[in-house]
Amino acid sequence: MEKFILAFIVGGAICVIGQLLMDGLKLTPAHTMVTLVVSGAVLGGFGLYDELVKFAGAGASVPISSFGNQLVKGALQEAEKTGIIGVLTGIFKITSSGISAAIIFGFLSALLCKPKG
């Protein structure tokens, strides 16, 4: 139960940061998401984002900032095995499930559904 509360609070807090970027600095949603992804990647480089995931579970792994973290993590894991070329071959290793799921189901829905609204 404690985990759910932590996930709620941390996930909510990251979304509030996004909302503040959108309303306070008047960024577009795309700029907001890019900012969050880049900061996730930088935090991931220092190993800080994994600490946050350990602490908050899905509260840290569901927001888009974890996408940046996982890109870095995949690149570094592969780089340890195969050297510097692993940065290129491993960068999508962990995020592959998210991106391919989004493409596949997005395309399926375009095949089957009509636009609403």
Add this chain to the structure above:
Amino acid sequence: MSSFKRKNLTPVQQQYQDFARAREPQRPILANCVRAFIGGGIICTIGQGIQLFFIKYFDFDEKTAGDPTVAVLIMISVLLTSFGVYDHIAQWAGAGSSVPVTGFANTITSASLDHKSEGFVLGVGGNMFKIAGPVIVFGVFSAFIVAIISVMIKSLGGM
């Protein structure tokens, strides 16, 4: 508007800018933040539930359970988007619905649905990543830089 752009305007245009800014409706920042907190928190709590489900009934541990969780959330979000429900959530929760990974899937699905009338190759295929593309491009590029720096530091014997 940045001061750089402002310099290139005529005085009348500047007057108009001030006029327009004074009449722009104030954004209810606090209310928006509360909504984003609640909306984002609920999505992450659902994610936590899915994650625990994967840990309990499948062979995942705390570290690896994140990936299938994200995939399931994306699937749910695509379904909600195609039925037109996610837009209502997004209208209420603002960043609370666009910051979690479900928002990423929502942009992909809605872009491909919107451009369906232009055909499958150029419409759906070409526009699918119209909004989600920047996230991937900047994410990959920054991750590349960070990873290269980190590998360099390690190979030089640091850390």
